[in-house]
Amino acid sequence: xxxxxxxxxxxxxxxxxxxxxxxxxxxxxxxxxxxxxxxxxxxxxxxxxxxxxxxxxxxxxxxxxxxxxxxxxxxxxxxxxxxxxxxxxxxxxxxxxxxxxxxxxxxxxxxxxxxxxxxxxxxxxxxxxxxxxxxxxxxxxxxxxxxxxxxxxxxxxxxxxxxxxxxxxxxxxxxxxxxxxxxxxxxxxxxxxxxxxxxxxxxxxxxxxxxxxxxxxxxxxxxxxxxxxxxxxxxxxxxxxxxxxxxxxxxxxxxxxxxxxxxxxxxxxxxxxxxxxxxxxxxxxxxxxxxxxxxxxxxxxxxxxxxxxxxxxxxxxxxxxxxxxxxxxxxxxxxxxxxxxxxxxxxxxxxxxxxxxxxxxxxxxxxxxxxxxxxxxxxxxxx
Numbered sequence: 546x547x548x549x550x551x552x553x554x555x556x557x558x559x560x561x562x563x564x565x566x567x568x569x570x571x572x573x574x575x576x577x578x579x580x581x582x583x584x585x586x587x588x589x590x591x592x593x594x595x596x597x598x599x600x601x602x603x604x605x606x607x608x609x610x611x612x613x614x615x616x617x618x619x620x621x622x623x624x625x626x627x628x629x630x631x632x633x634x635x636x637x638x639x640x641x642x643x644x645x646x647x648x649x650x651x652x653x654x655x656x657x658x659x660x661x662x663x664x665x666x667x668x669x670x671x672x673x674x675x676x677x678x679x680x681x682x683x684x685x686x687x688x689x690x691x692x693x694x695x696x697x698x699x700x701x702x703x704x705x706x707x708x709x710x711x712x713x714x715x716x717x718x719x720x721x722x723x724x725x726x727x728x729x730x731x732x733x734x735x736x737x738x739x740x741x742x743x744x745x746x747x748x749x750x751x752x753x754x755x756x757x758x759x760x761x762x763x764x765x766x767x768x769x770x771x772x773x774x775x776x777x778x779x780x781x782x783x784x785x786x787x788x789x790x791x792x793x794x795x796x797x798x799x800x801x802x803x804x805x806x807x808x809x810x811x812x813x814x815x816x817x818x819x820x821x822x823x824x825x826x827x828x829x830x831x832x833x834x835x836x837x838x839x840x841x842x843x844x845x846x847x848x849x850x851x852x853x854x855x856x857x858x859x860x861x862x863x864x865x866x867x868x869x870x871x872x873x874x875x876x877x878x879x880x881x882x883x884x885x886x887x888x889x890x891x892x893x894x895x896x897x898x899x900x901x902x903x904x905x906x907x908x909x910x911x912x913x914x915x916x917x918x919x920x921x922x923x924x925x926x927x928x
Contacts, residue, residue, distance in 0.1 A: 548830055548861050549592070551659055552582050554669040555599040557648040560641025561671050564629060568637065569844045570673065570691040577848040578669050578840065585856050593860050599670065602650025605643075611698040611726050616680045620693060632681075633688040645671055646694060653696045657703050660796050660835035665859055667801070667838040668696070675720035675800040675841050676747060683725040686747035690718065697839050698726045701733055701798045708795030708834070711736065713785065715825060716802020716841040717813050719750030723800065724764055731759040731897070734792045738767045738781050740805070740813050741880070745771075752887035755895060762895025768884035769805075771814055774871035777881050778805070778821040782828065784885070784904075788892070789832045791899040797833040803843030803851040807871065810844060818868030819854035826858025 559572035586594045609617050623630065624643040631637050649670045656666040674697045676683065676690035683689075697712065697720070704710050711734040712727070714720040719739040727733045742750045756764040765788055767781045789797075804810040805817045829836050836859060843852065850866050857865035873881070890908045892898050 547593070548859060549664060550594050550856060550859055551664055551666045552594065552596045552669060553599040553652040553655055553666055554579065554596060555648045555652070557601070557641070557644040558599075558669070558671045559645075560639075561645035562639050562641060563637055564639065566629075566637075570671070572671070574844060574848060575669060575671065577845070578843070578852055581849055581852045582669070582856070585853055585860075588864075589860060589862060594856070599648050599652035599668070600655055602647050602654060605646055605650065605694065607650055608694045608699055610702050611679075611695055612677070613680045617694070635688040636691055636693065638693070642672070642693070649694070649696050653700050656837045657700055660704060660837050661707060663834050665830065665836045667840075667856065669840050670696070671840070673841045674698070674722070674839060675714055675716060676718070676722045678722035678725040683722040684747070684749040686721050686749060688747075689722075690747060692722060695722050695726060697798055697800050698723050700837055700839070701727070704796045704798065704837075705732055709793060710734070710796050710798065711789060711792055711794035711833070712798045712800070713789075713829060714738070714800035714802070714841075715805070716800055717805040717810060717815060718746055718802070718842065719766070720800050720841075721747045721749040724750070724754070727760065728756055728764065729758045729760045731756075731763055734763050734765070734788070734794065736765045736767070736785055736788055738769065738778070738785070740773075740815065741768055741770055741884075745813055752884050753891050755891040762892065762897030765888060765892060765898070767888055768881070769815075770873075770877040770880040772816050772873065773877055773881065774816040774873040775818050775820045776870070777873045777877060778817050779824070780881070780885075782821065782825055784888070785825070786828055787900060787904065788898055789828075794832065795834045797829050797836045799829060799836060799838040800841045801838040801855065802841035803847030803855070806843070806847035806851040808845070809847030809851070810842070816871045816873070817851075818871050819850055819866050820868065820870060822851040822854040823858040823865045826855040827861060828858075830859045830861065
């Protein structure tokens with residue numbers, strides 16, 4: 546089957562702006578992303594990639610299916626002032642934020658319609674989504690991390706009425722808002738690859754956070770150490786493949802962050818190259834009827850190199866921007882393997898996902914490590 550992709554974009558997404566204030570999540574990010582898309586359009590076979598204008602949505606009230614009604618009304622009341630304002634130390638609203646959010650509603654609705662027809666889509670929109678929880682700040686995070694309303698969760702909730710859904714988040718930070726929204730939901734799988742929460746924002750996404758109540762066992766957190774390279778991320782991708790193979794989703798919603806790419810994020814030093822982004826794009830496109838991707842992190846070179854590789858992977862192109870493979874040191878591997886064993890133990894405990902015997906055997910010597918991990922853990926537990 547020939548894979549196609551519709552990129553949804555509109556200039557209104559750039560209206561959410563910090564103005565003269567220096568901030569990493571600014572409208573200039575989309576200029577870099579659009580140049581990457583243009584490169585793919587020019588190099589891909591004709592008709593494989595289409596860039597379409599994201600329609601304008603009618604109301605922010607649609608977000609009430611994933612957020613508290615009071616929170617949505619609170620956001621709407623802030624936006625009515627049409628002035629620049631800090632909601633917390635990281636997150637702002639501006640005069641044009643309401644335009645961007647209404648365009649995000651329309652793009653989300655269009656992406657759902659495309660997915661139901663079996664068409665892959667990528668929303669190049671702002672503000673980002675995955676840190677916005679039920680009532681804003683999620684799982685005791687210190688801030689909303691640039692996010693206001695969660696389009697990833699909205700799309701997943703709507704698609705779940707039409708088939709089996711998985712959410713995959715490979716932003717360098719944990720998608721704590723998305724996980725909180727679906728923490729009790731047994732019907733939506735959430736797989737999240739992110740950097741060590743013991744040392745990085747938002748301090749959530751521990752491997753034993755597997756869901757709660759009926760949702761226990763449907764939330765999978767794959768933790769990577771700082772300076773992880775293609776080898777560790779490739780191993781993590783193998784676990785994602787097994788989990789998706791067991792879940793068998795019809796639709797995959799992706800929080801697509803490109804800030805784990807080497808040199809993209811000054812606050813979190815990682816060493817991931819284009820190989821991972823190409824491979825995860827290719828994997829996701831092979832595991833579902835349709836893939837809906839929403840732009841999350843990525844603030845510089847990641848939106849150039851990694852975004853191109855990811856789209857090339859979704860399309861199944863034979864060539865993509867190639868980086869030399871990167872390798873992790875022994876310390877990083879030991880940390881990653883310890884976390885991976887904990888992740889596997891959490892999956893096995895609730896048996897919502899089937900794992901091959903060779904993977905299950907990795908937890909035979911796990912119990913002493915789990916006790917040490919629980920003593921060290923500093924953040925609130927959600928299990």
